[in-house]
Amino acid sequence: MAAATAMIIFAQEQDLNLCWQSGWGGSACRYQKNRKEQDEIWEEERDLGPSSKTRKVGGHSNMGRINLEVMQGNGHLRTNGEVNDKKREGTLSKPVKVQVQKGVFSPANCVGNGAAHSGQERTSCGSGCAHEAELEDPEMDAPSDDATLARMAGAVRVLLQGLGEDLGRDGLIRTPLRVAKALRFATKGYRESVRDAVGTALFALPGSSGGGTVVVRDVDTFSHCRACLLPFRCRCHIAYVPGAECVVGLSKLARLAEVFSRRLQTPQRLAQDIADGLASVLAARGVAVVVESWHIRNACEADCTLGASTSDWVPSVAAAASGCFCDPQEGLWDEFVAMLGLDPEVESRLEAPPEEGRILYQRERNGLLASPELCPFGRPGGPGEFLVDWGLEEADSDSSGEVFSEIAELDEERPCAMHQDPEMGARQHRRPASGTETLEGGDAREAALPQMVAAVETLLHAAEGGDDVGMTQDDVSMTAERYARWLLSATRGSQQMVDGVLTERWPDEPNGCSHAQSREQERVGMQERVGNGVSVGILRGQGNGLGGGATELVTEISVPLVSQCEHHLLPFLGKAHVGYVRGSNAGRLDRGQVERIVSLYSQRLQVQERLTKQIAEAIASSTHAEGVIVVVEASHMCMMSRGIEKVASSTATTEVLGSFKTDPKARAAFLRKLPRRH
Numbered sequence: 001m002a003a004a005t006a007m008i009i010f011a012q013e014q015d016l017n018l019c020w021q022s023g024w025g026g027s028a029c030r031y032q033k034n035r036k037e038q039d040e041i042w043e044e045e046r047d048l049g050p051s052s053k054t055r056k057v058g059g060h061s062n063m064g065r066i067n068l069e070v071m072q073g074n075g076h077l078r079t080n081g082e083v084n085d086k087k088r089e090g091t092l093s094k095p096v097k098v099q100v101q102k103g104v105f106s107p108a109n110c111v112g113n114g115a116a117h118s119g120q121e122r123t124s125c126g127s128g129c130a131h132e133a134e135l136e137d138p139e140m141d142a143p144s145d146d147a148t149l150a151r152m153a154g155a156v157r158v159l160l161q162g163l164g165e166d167l168g169r170d171g172l173i174r175t176p177l178r179v180a181k182a183l184r185f186a187t188k189g190y191r192e193s194v195r196d197a198v199g200t201a202l203f204a205l206p207g208s209s210g211g212g213t214v215v216v217r218d219v220d221t222f223s224h225c226r227a228c229l230l231p232f233r234c235r236c237h238i239a240y241v242p243g244a245e246c247v248v249g250l251s252k253l254a255r256l257a258e259v260f261s262r263r264l265q266t267p268q269r270l271a272q273d274i275a276d277g278l279a280s281v282l283a284a285r286g287v288a289v290v291v292e293s294w295h296i297r298n299a300c301e302a303d304c305t306l307g308a309s310t311s312d313w314v315p316s317v318a319a320a321a322s323g324c325f326c327d328p329q330e331g332l333w334d335e336f337v338a339m340l341g342l343d344p345e346v347e348s349r350l351e352a353p354p355e356e357g358r359i360l361y362q363r364e365r366n367g368l369l370a371s372p373e374l375c376p377f378g379r380p381g382g383p384g385e386f387l388v389d390w391g392l393e394e395a396d397s398d399s400s401g402e403v404f405s406e407i408a409e410l411d412e413e414r415p416c417a418m419h420q421d422p423e424m425g426a427r428q429h430r431r432p433a434s435g436t437e438t439l440e441g442g443d444a445r446e447a448a449l450p451q452m453v454a455a456v457e458t459l460l461h462a463a464e465g466g467d468d469v470g471m472t473q474d475d476v477s478m479t480a481e482r483y484a485r486w487l488l489s490a491t492r493g494s495q496q497m498v499d500g501v502l503t504e505r506w507p508d509e510p511n512g513c514s515h516a517q518s519r520e521q522e523r524v525g526m527q528e529r530v531g532n533g534v535s536v537g538i539l540r541g542q543g544n545g546l547g548g549g550a551t552e553l554v555t556e557i558s559v560p561l562v563s564q565c566e567h568h569l570l571p572f573l574g575k576a577h578v579g580y581v582r583g584s585n586a587g588r589l590d591r592g593q594v595e596r597i598v599s600l601y602s603q604r605l606q607v608q609e610r611l612t613k614q615i616a617e618a619i620a621s622s623t624h625a626e627g628v629i630v631v632v633e634a635s636h637m638c639m640m641s642r643g644i645e646k647v648a649s650s651t652a653t654t655e656v657l658g659s660f661k662t663d664p665k666a667r668a669a670f671l672r673k674l675p676r677r678h
């Protein structure tokens with residue numbers, strides 16, 4: 001089924017209801033409304049989301065038009081007015097009258113539409129509507145969105161097979177299509193332009209040229225890393241000084257940030273793209289952009305360095321400026337930065353105004369560009385890793401906590417250090433050190449790598465729309481390999497058994513993380529003794545001196561985890577909190593062992609509920625504890641970077657086994673130990 005677009009022209013808009021129903025794999029509906037009020041055209045555009053539902057989008061205005069795009073499915077509209085088929089490019093054609101049926105209008109029942117509609121009428125719609133029709137546009141350019149998505153879904157199937165997954169298992173059946181849609185969404189900025197984003201929202205404002213700075217702050221977006229394809233969080237701050245007596249609609253600055261965020265990016269490129277984009281449509285005296293960003297840590301290191309002392313996200317900041325913001329005499333850069341109210345550490349790194357035509361960026365020590373550690377292909381010699389050389393000088397390896405280490409400037413022609421060295425590709429690949437792949441079946445998975453890389457390349461090209469609109473062939477192949485390796489690495493626990501990870505000795509890492517740290521954490525780990533559910537004290541260390549028959553509550557709090565959502569192949573990351581009631585004859589796990597259990601079940605395609613249950617069951621079987629409780633708190637990228645886009649949302653799941661089920665006091669004692677969220 002093709003995507004379909006309809007345009008409704010209305011004279012008097014009255015609480016318009018849109019109704020659509022999924023054909024296969026859900027449907028998505030995009031709504032764009034232009035209304036004219038007092039000689040100003042107001043535009044409104046939003047994604048109405050997937051699945052079968054009816055949503056009221058109406059309002060009241062005197063005249064206007066609505067574009068409605070129904071993706072991948074049967075769409076039918078309920079509204080008043082006139083329906084026009086619309087070509088993909090937006091050309092109006094073939095006006096179609098619609099007929100009222102119980103207040104419901106369906107394009108399939110158009111009066112006099114004849115050849116105008118190719119939609120197939122159905123006899124029932126299954127959603128309570130009087131009629132159902134497929135809104136197909138026979139003139140839509142090939143490949144249609146459906147064909148693109150189908151191609152992308154095929155590539156995702158290759159990836160899942162490469163990971164050794166059963167494509168028919170529950171949870172994975174719709175994953176290929178979901179991933180395809182998610183990536184299409186993540187790259188929708190390639191199919192959008194600055195002019196589309198700004199539209200007609202340029203307003204003459206006499207006297208504005210001599211005025212002050214306009215700043216739109218805290219525009220939160222998600223982008224996808226050009227190097228590894230994983231999403232990273234951004235907060236954009238955009239400023240300009242008006243020129244030519246003209247200002248731009250404020251929301252359009254946020255839209256610009258969204259357009260460029262929905263491309264494969266690095267923070268500094270994103271800052272520059274937004275600045276250039278704004279400068280291209282607005283005659284401003286100067287433009288300035290600061291992009292704060294947070295990239296997921298290297299999940300390959302999750303089993304050692306993602307310890308409680310480290311943050312889940314690695315921050316960096318990038319900036320771009322032009323015109324008057326680059327003139328230190330005017331002091332506008334300082335004023336802009338001061339208005340952002342940034343963390344002093346970050347602010348101190350933005351002291352100097354960027355020179356005209358150059359990008360100022362700052363990076364974290366061992367950060368996104370200074371070293372590959374932010375990306376999943378990070379630390380040389382890590383499991384299943386290869387060295388990524390970004391073509392920049394090595395960052396100082398001292399990670400003593402200083403956040404930013406360098407300020408670098410690049411020529412405009414070389415906006416991204418990753419792309420500046422034509423020989424980079426040759427230097428970029430280094431095979432994993434021997435012995436770094438320790439998984440059973442690792443060879444088979446490693447052998448699937450070439451097909452997986454090709455599949456990711458297919459995905460990227462299809463997501464772009466087949467045009468060369470921003471990624472060179474080289475970029476794609478490098479990105480594809482990193483992403484394929486990330487997937488392999490992020491699911492490397494899928495073939496391991498819990499017995500294996502509990503008995504295996506964890507090698508101390510060269511940088512001193514992991515085992516030594518775990519032992520220390522275990523030494524000071526708190527145990528709470530409970531008898532019949534009553535807390536009687538807190539002990540430290542291994543020997544608790546409890547007599548026979550006594551029990552103790554052992555807790556391991558904030559065990560970090562990074563897992564991979566099996567629905568969208570996007571990471572979710574957070575912490576597991578583990579408690580178990582240990583009788584005198586039961587075993588006890590040190591923190592390192594708990595961390596390994598958590599890693600084992602995190603490093604596979606998961607849903608959070610199953611992960612929580614598996615951790616609890618593994619703790620129970622390996623300790624013979626009387627009761628086990630596990631709470632997992634995690635943030636899901638699929639909730640943050642796409643779909644509902646709730647950046648601050650997080651999910652908590654609990655699994656309770658044995659005596660914890662019947663002992664509310666023991667549960668309460670455990671829950672009191674959880675870190676407070678606010």
Ligand SMILES: Nc1nc2c(ncn2[C@@H]2O[C@H](COP(=O)(O)OP(=O)(O)OP(=O)(O)O)[C@@H](O)[C@H]2O)c(=O)[nH]1
Nearest residue numbers: 026050174178565567606607608609636638643644
């Ligand atoms: N219960 C549960 N759901 C999850 C987990 N990870 C992802 N999901 C959800 O899986 C669901 C998949 O729903 P679909 O409607 O098939 O996919 P979708 O169109 O991408 O859905 P949206 O996320 O709402 O855009 C979404 O609601 C996700 O939030 C998880 O760990 N546990």
